[in-house]
Amino acid sequence: MRTVVERERKFECPADFRVPDLVGDSVAALGDPKVIKLDATYYDTPELRLTRGALALRKRTGGADEGWHLKVGAAGGARTEHQRALTRGSKPPDDLMRLVRGAARGGPVEPVARVETRRREWELRGADGSVLATLADDAVVGHDLVDGGRTAWHEIEVELVDGDEELLDGVERRLRDAGARPGSPAKIRRVLDERLRDLTTIEAGAATPVYAYAAATRDSLVAHEPAARDGDVDGVHDMRVAVRRLRSTFRSFRALWDQEQIEGVRAELKWLGEQLGGVRDAQVMGPRLDKAVRREQEELVLGPVAADLAARFAADEAAALTRLRRALSSPRYLQLLSTLDEVIEAPPVTDVSARWVNRRIHKAVRRADGLLDTALDRQAEKGVSDDDPALHEARKAYKRGRYAVEVRRHEGDKNAKRLVRGLKGLQDLLGDHQDSVITREVLRDLGVRAYGRKANTFTYGLLYAEQTAHGRELVARLPKAQAKARRRKLRRWLT
Known part of the structure; x- marks a missing residue:
């Protein structure tokens, strides 16, 4: 199992949003965009215990890091991601399940959502050619596998590679000037939003x-x-x-x-x-x-x-x-x-x-x-x-x-x-x-x-x-x- 720490910022944007010119500050050039198709199935308990605990367990195909992933932490900041190679079956690997045993209350997990993403991805490079960050322009379609709901949206993710927070600040300013809005929930939370609200609502009067x-x-x-x-x-x-x-x-x-x-x-x-x-x-x-x-x-x-x-x-x-x-x-x-x-x-x-x-x-x-x-x-x-x-x-x-x-x-x-x-x-x-x-x-x-x-x-x-x-x-x-x-x-x- 491989563990990495993601440092990223997420943005919501309209369907016709165009990525602005990001060259400037410490970004010297943008690489040619790559188009990637990602298909992820998310697993959780019927009560969505993992999602409620800011855990996202998924099996994803497409992209350089396809495989089983467990993301830990809220979207839009520093998150830890545990990665495992793809397996033939649909059962999550045992080592990832050990990490979510408490969240799942010791029980099994099952597919709860599917997220399809058409991603255009750029590398933001420094003057020496190093990759400072990647920018992903995502057109997303999410499917709730339990109630059949479907939702679509457009978002931007900027993830640091060799850059720093100052770089993220500069990129954020340019994206905001172009119409992007800071902050976007994790994809799984957006897909399951209605069910999450129903499951987490507590009615106890003034208490x-x-x-x-x-x-x-x-x-x-x-x-x-x-x-x-x-x-x-x-x-x-x-x-x-x-x-x-x-x-x-x-x-x-x-x-x-x-x-x-x-x-x-x-x-x-x-x-x-x-x-x-x-x-x-x-x-x-x-x-x-x-x-x-x-x-x-x-x-x-x-x-x-x-x-x-x-x-x-x-x-x-x-x-x-x-x-x-x-x-x-x-x-x-x-x-x-x-x-x-x-x-x-x-x-x-x-x-x-x-x-x-x-x-x-x-x-x-x-x-x-x-x-x-x-x-x-x-x-x-x-x-x-x-x-x-x-x-x-x-x-x-x-x-x-x-x-x-x-x-x-x-x-x-x-x-x-x-x-x-x-x-x-x-x-x-x-x-x-x-x-x-x-x-x-x-x-x-x-x-x-x-x-x-x-x-x-x-x-x-x-x-x-x-x-x-x-x-x-x-x-x-x-x-x-x-x-x-x-x-x-x-x-x-x-x-």
Whole structure:
């Protein structure tokens, strides 16, 4: 299986759109256009779980890369594509199916759509003849293989080869001047648009925004699973954040669900978060300490500190990734996803008001404010104690508060968007502080181990002292960040 990262931008355009002259900026010439016919069959579950999770599994003929493809991520940005050679049968290859096992809930997939594309493709070349990007002018016809629907459209794709984002910016300006509109959904989403809307619509009265947010977060969790399996730094992080958002939502709005069931779901999400956390911690702590060592003057780094750190965290990450892959391949994980489907898509009859939802949001933010007030009061009374666990509790509470506000941001509330930005700034400061606390714990452990093997521990102590100073400086910045996050205009809509 071959894996590539696509960096592209997509544009919608009218049927009579003509590609403008793109020579200029860093584009020195356009190659002669090639006409290619592409025929792709897309696979999914009856509930379109893969498509909802921004996964596109297809078998395509035509073009230089014909074969089986699994695209991961939203169209129009950087996407990962896993590629396999064509096979005779219609069954997707096992290695691709392993990557979508969670999205498919362990079940089979079947053909759901066919997309036929007549493509005119140009190579955008630099002055040295190198291919900077390709531009595809696509006339597309899509067929829904379940309900028989048909749709046709015209779009442009510009994909980087050896070029950069500046090149894409220049090409985009010329295309927009010629009448193209930025943004176009993935082909499979356009073909299945009506069915997707029917399958993803949730009706739960005033509580609908909560369920919609939970559904989007669950789909995000599934969307990042393939990258997390590969140990991709962003994939692990984003999947872990999705787990946290779900746990927080089920806590802040727990009255919407059966208490015993939802506490069981939260416990299982905690288990999944722990599997992801082991990988994430190693991925964050290793580079953090490596940078800290490299900042030191050479004469202050005594012994093979950098090498020891690299070996330690490489081993930690490898072991944690093995545990994560085992968890994601387990029946326990599939059962968790099925239970999430049940509690999100079949909401119980609830009689709550929009005010009730807003009050739950307000309560989550207010609780975080109270915890931070208490922690800062104690700092003022007893002096700076930058490893005070109360600061960590405030950080966790602000995360829950932010995720609660995101329920309203998800439905487009501009005040909620501003409040999320304010809370994130405070949360990031508290998060940086907590990282400094954990870093000190790791450094102390490493220093003790080094001492046990009679190695020089000076550098570990130096790094520890620097992390302590950094933690105190962060604590000193908290009151100002707190005041900024509490501006009346940000919170008016909650009261």
